[in-house]
Amino acid sequence: MAEAAGVQSPPTGAQAVQRALGLLHCFHDNGPDLSASDLARRTGLSVSTAHRLARTLVGAGFLDQDEQTARYRLGPAVAELGQLSFHQRGLHLAGPELDLLARRTGATADLAIRSGPHAVILVGASVRPDTGLGLRRPLHSTALGKVLLAWPRPGEADAGLPGPLEPFTDRTITEPELLLRELDLVRESGHALNDGESAAGVRTVAVPVLDRSGHARFALAVRSTPERLTDERLPWFLGHARTCASALSVLLLPPDQRAG
Amino acid sequence: MAEAAGVQSPPTGAQAVQRALGLLHCFHDNGPDLSASDLARRTGLSVSTAHRLARTLVGAGFLDQDEQTARYRLGPAVAELGQLSFHQRGLHLAGPELDLLARRTGATADLAIRSGPHAVILVGASVRPDTGLGLRRPLHSTALGKVLLAWPRPGEADAGLPGPLEPFTDRTITEPELLLRELDLVRESGHALNDGESAAGVRTVAVPVLDRSGHARFALAVRSTPERLTDERLPWFLGHARTCASALSVLLLPPDQRAG
């Protein structure tokens, strides 16, 4: 059958479920609370369908509905499952390790996974309050994303680069060709760099946490300003990042999947 | 219509969605990875339906399927949305505050919300590695749960006490009557106590984080051993807990919902 696509080809069999889950993703880009017709507009569903699905999600605790405004927000079940997933992945162990890295380097340390076409920061540590660039970052314009693209897990490669590469600054790589070459360099050097490609005044190095098969299970980034994270200090930052990555490898991966 | 139930009476309109979301909840009590037939057994669905729904969830990133064993685990989208919900609720601000409480009291500090028939711990801080009693705790046998029951939010009250009150130790309150009286005491004193009712050798005090309408948005618990958390030191623990709760109230609640 359609093996080319990797695992799932036509995810037939649950239109309603797909649509309902799609509703949940609306809360990413838009504000924390959305009205029923907002949801309908953003998903392209009819108001009545969006409303019914939202209501079902409320019933299951995945959405909360404000009594006053009737708007929806993410519900307790989402927080609950997120917490569960967090612990099942052992991510509560990563916090202290990232703190250490952040304090040693005086920078911000972030640990991310890939979720569809995004890098998602799951744990962060910072010496200062943190600039908070967002939890969900593009793959092509961030160091985290490049790492995740350079060592994709099986089934992630095919998803490829999702459409056009949106430019954020004049340094953002927007040519697919150039990006592929960049990824070669990343694989070669073992780390990715983001020098103001997603925002001016931010420089980031990222390294992968690889499993035994050589796929990136996590990406670890150290983020600072170009003034602090200079070319000549880069090896020093990288050294600390690699130390942390190998510690995380031990903490987060089961022994039989750990890289040798 | 059936107004007695509060908001949603028969959550009609999305059987498939309800079932699919039900699958996700299977990962709570059972291990971190389940097979398709496990899911079918635990939800009472036919294998074929469970399989199809699980596949759809994989397609949406809510489940991950192991390439080798074909078993399922919670996927990146769950982690992602959990993280989003976490931040939208401002819970990343709570960590340092709980750390402070934990260090001041030498105990473990937990912040929880109610999710259906459970208290769910969303943020925790501990001086030692933490005993880890679980993320999802019963309402009737924990201090956190009693607080959430004593000051229920609108729409939570009706859900009431879910069926029989399971005994965990010989101190667990199993009589609904007694529990109701206990909740009166909790409201009167402004705090809840759990003296070995969910596990021997664990003593917990909890206080609510109330909103303007007098409903508990969060429950804050300080947990230690009966030797350290004695009756005579209780006021001291309580004082610290209340200080922390009021700090959290400022951090977590929007100004117009904060208790006066």
Next chain:
DNA sequence: ACAAGTGATCCCACGATGTGGAAAAGCTTG
């Protein structure tokens, strides 16, 4: 090694379930 058992995945006809247009009712805005 063979047989029996268990689990994953696919197929298909039936009909229950979800769909969206329209309409009622409530709120906000100018």
Next chain:
DNA sequence: CAAGCTTTTCCACATCGTGGGATCACTTGT
């Protein structure tokens, strides 16, 4: 006060999901 935009409910239609069963792959027992 009316116009516009919500949220919410209703209903007939047919689409979409359902579960029994078949197939294939893999593990277990003797």
